[in-house]
Amino acid sequence: MDGFIATGTERRRTLKAAIGCVGVGLHSGRRASLTLRPAPVDHGIVFRRTDLGIDIPARFDLVFDTRLCTAIALPDQPHARLGTIEHIMAALSACGIDDLLIEVDGPEVPILDGSAAPFLFLIDCAGIQTTFMPRRSIEVLRTVRVQDGEGEKAAWAALHPSATPGFEAHLEIDFPSSAIGRQNLSLRVTEASFRGVLADSRTFTLAEDVARLRAAGLALGGSLSNAVVVDGPLVLNPGGLRHKDECVRHKMLDVVGDLALLGAPVMARFEGSRSGHALNNRLARALMADPFAWRWREASLAEPALSQRSEAVAA
Template sequence: MFQHTVRAPALFAGVGVHTGAYTRVNVRPAAVGAGIVFVRTDVRDRDNLIPATGEAVCKTQLGTVIGNAAGVTVSTIEHLMAAFAMLGVDNAIVEVDGPEMPIMDGSSLPFVRILDRAGLRPQEAARNYIEILDTVEVIDGDKRATLKPADGFEVAFTIEFPTAAIGRQAIDMAMDEQAFRDELADCRTFGFLSDVEALRAMGLARGGSMENCVVIDDDRVLNPEGLRRPDEFVRHKALDAIGDLYVLGGPVIGRFEGVLAGHGLNNALVRALLARPDAWRVCTLAEELREAV
């Protein structure tokens, strides 16, 4: 029912999957109502604060990038944001000394462990939830992302790829902290070997490897250890969506449905919801309990 921040600073470091840049991160406690704010500590000649909001998302090609009016950006925030969302971190300052968050092992699990070690501290204010009151949907050809009213947070996702390594996969589950820890947090990002050269020519995937990505070649998974789960691919897409939704500024009470969706459509859905003030409201569990009584 209460807002939380980290109890102690959480430090970690690693390479960015796209830039290949080695960056260090310090997640520090923040005040009530601060939300999640990224700070580019290597930028000193202009505004280096970037609040993680729906409007701040400025690029969504193979990851979520946020930026401010001064043109300062931080990329690939979604895996940390998913951990924040599901562990219940409402307020935090994320200091990063480079352009991209470390990819770690390609999942949210390292961030979950880092936050567990730091611990969380309750704050003297009610947690704000984003309650979905009416269906909002965005469609792009055969791709679709939807938010619908529900009693709790639910996530459904469907993907389909023309390779026997993936094929058609779908999940549909009620989502809370324990479900995230048990079912989604360890699911890694994935990519195709055939795309690597083209991506690197575009300045992407320069830090990608089988240490931080499930790599597919034709119908085979190349990683020697194989998959962590038979449907790891669709589960990772659900993880991404949870992180992308957390730029709304609070955990969602509603049902998310994604069909062949990615970061771009997830953010289009966030913006469509924000443009429909009649379709959602900010509430607290204390309000919900009073109304129930």
């Protein structure tokens, strides 16, 4: 397991070879070069701003900004922030990658097509190396919940103890645009279900918000090639949606990426309504701040792989 997804292995993993790509930052609009490099055992996932020579570990407590993406920065070097890390973190978690150096030559990971699928492609091309070191997971022992607002329109997110190994998620979204509306998704998240259900779902926005976002210095690199744009009942992308519920699928993909910043698999059941990057990060912080809400679970390499048991339950 890694991030929080059962992967069929309980040993730490990295890539076999380095691999990279070039794209544009969704919010900065700047050209962005990305390189994934194998890392030693117990290195963890670390982002390196190669233009500044600064390393930033992929950790929930280093999240610096959650406006329309997840951005991290060292507390004493906020100028060296790195944004839009959630899609690549989701892909790495799905594939069980524990140790990796991610080099980026600017303030933002390239958005590529707005989903996690291109990052899965890079990982598959590089290949995965399983190491000798066992990994451990985070077992949720009691419910942790965070909320924003009151009443039926409140946004909230929660982690509950799970009776079975692995990670289950239920998410509801509700947008005024009739092209999105209210959508629900429940999923037992494994590498296979991530690849088949979540990975190719793209980030999205409302057409009415585009001018406001750009005036705020956001979405400067956004286009119909890397984001779904809806206007009332209309989907403005020439190819339409990839899935009729693509928006809730992408929001669950974001949950995967944001909670992957906990740095270990999470055995739990996630529930959320209207949750976004800010609440996802608050949930991670609330969990780790309560020593009675979780415990480390050491891997037992003599046991069957947790993902195999999880898939059997799902079947």
